[in-house]
Amino acid sequence: MAKTFSYNSTEKLKSRKQLDALFTKGKSFLVFPVKVFFAEVNNESDAPMKVGVGVSSKHFKKAVDRNRIKRLLREAYRLNKIPLTEFIQINNKKIAVFFLFIDKTIPAFSLLQNKMPTVIAKLIKSLNENNIANT
RNA sequence: CUACAAACCCGAGCUAUCGUUCCAAAUUUAUUUGGAAAGGAAAGUCCGGACAGCAAAGGGCAACCCACCGGUUAAUAGCCGGCUAUUUAGUGUAAGAGAUGCUUCGAGUACCUCAGCAUGACAAUAAGAGAAAGUGCCACAGAAAAUAACUAUCUCAAUGCAAAUUGGGAAAAAGGUGAAAAUGUGAGGUAAGAGCUCACAGCCUCAAUUGGUAACAAUUUUGGCGGGUAAACCUUGGGUGCUGUAAUGCCACGUAUAGUAUCGUUUUAAGAGCGGCUCGUUCAAGAUACAGGGUAGGCAGCAAGAUUCAAACAGUAAUGUUUGAGCCAGAUAAAUGAUAGUUUAGAAACAGAAUCCGGCUUAUGAGGUUUGUAGUUUU
């Protein structure tokens, strides 16, 4: 595990197809102010996790604010992703996740930094339930 | 000195840890090392280009745009310089009004302010061709908002004692309203009058001379006196082909029959394309070959250029030329971040490249420079 905190381009959720599938078929839960979409995928592609980040352009009209929030979300995810990667490696899964920010004001980084572990924990828990239900 | 307003400059630096995108090198081929990484507006999309495509991208009309002159530029509705017009600051004047002072208290006089008149910027503004080609409109008020009519007026004739009435002629002065009312003064002329005629003044206009590259200015001269509105229609002159980098070219995948090329047929009948109309022009069925709907992958376009910085020279300036040095984002759900410390008075404004440039417009914290206004202190 050399690249623990990294978040490079292979790990990003890019394909429009995968995104559409995630929003239509995937499951979701809410840990305010972040809504999480997730789904298991059977893709043969490289990375085991595909993660994306988004903000509504209705709530934030200026591109500067949207970029700021997306950066903060990425940073928070990057610093708290270790439990998720370990879980994925153990269970040999491939997942796609999308974090959507739904508040209407720009958050402080400390808030997201505090929330993100609970988000990851909930994600792992729900993935586990899904696994049990499938088997 | 303080406050406010406007214009311009600037738009944080360093260190550590963890990370992102691109480039180069190295090797163990997924790691390491090194380098670079968002603005003055990247914004609005208001103008102008580069570049690319379009079977013809053709002519005319329509449509749209521009509008003093010259320069500048790849180009412009930008910029620079000039011309003209308007306005104002200021200056001058003094017959009006007001305040104050002086006096012999009837008034006179001095000075200041306001209004008026003249002049008038080096300041500000100008969508700054044409209202003398034509059409339309100008509410309310007013006789009338433009060939003029109406009321009142002048005159002649008839009737009548007179007042006046009727008919013919004149058509200027008068009508007090409005944002705007038919150029002003004097003389001649006439029954009375009238730009009806003349002189002077004002304005418009034709031509000539002089100065200026030109707009234009000055002088002389021809004709004239017709209010405003062209950001009403319009006229004149000039210009514009259309679409836009998700353009477009190539590769991969792949196969409904839209398309392309060649051959060929029919007939100007209908239809379709060439932006809207018209002229003109191209096109049919069929055969062969290429190739393709859809999906959303890759490469090019795509980062060395009307380039950046510095100096010199030319030019009033915008700007240009030469020399030297430099390479300075290039993503594709879309990179520039987070935390801590430190410098600092403070790190807090507007704000995030998406094909690239030149302008314009708008948004901008703190600090700095300049200008203006107001206040305070000192001399």
Add this chain to the structure above:
RNA sequence: GGUCUCGUAGUACAAUGGAUAGUAUUAGAGUUUCCGAAGCUCCAGAUUCAGGUUCGAUUCCUGACGAGACCA
């Protein structure tokens, strides 16, 4: 990335360049009723903002701001 349209009372809409900016509804007051509702009477409330053209601008022109639609 590009193209286009529209901003009028709290709300939905009108208004040839001529003014006290209109209609419906809503809000408020009064009247009616034992009390409400409905009805009736009265009243309040607006041209997105900043400039310009014009004697005069909701209307015409320019810029800004906001909202919406379309193309790919």
